[in-house]
Amino acid sequence: MHLHRHFNLRHRATAALFAAGSLLLATAPAHATAPTTTVEQRHLVLPLASCGSFTLILDSHVTREFTTFYDQDGLKVRDVLTRHQEGTFSNALTGTSTTLSGNWRVTRYYTDGQLNGTAVQTGRTYAVTVPGRGAIFHQSGRGIQENGEIVFQAGPHDFDEANFAELCDYLSR
Helix, strand or coil: CCCHHHHHHHHHHHHHHHHHHHHHHHHCCCCCCCCCCEEEEEEEEEEEEECCCCCEEEEEEEEEEEEEECCCCCEEEEEEEEEEEEEEECCCCCCCEEEEEEEEEEEEEECCEEEEEEEEEEEEEEEEEEECEEEEEEEEEEEEECCEEEEEEEECCCCCCCCHHHHHHHCCC
């Protein structure tokens, strides 16, 4: 009787392991094509806006990383652009400046390997915070576009709205 019980437990354990292994094989995902990534670095110096008596200059180092993801058949399913920047906004007349930083991500989606018109943007593109004043320039949030039309948008958008007054005021000193 003791031998029968030992065999029965061993048989059950073997059956359970076999069933679990079979389940893992049955649910294992098909292997997708490995993502591809390109990285590009730029240094930008741009006259950005008029602050009355001076021009506001953007001087920034930008790193753009573009990654494309594929399905098991090698068709694109999404691509992601991640943009990181460090730099300054400055007064072209006096050279007075303040630092800026930002991280921004755009994800575009594909159907059957073709762009389907959906894009999601997230992050903090520009942020300028100064002692005693806090945030004086801020572009951040989340946005969703369908076929080029904005269907959702949240967050402050000082850059998009050309809201440079507080930044100009700070740099006029």
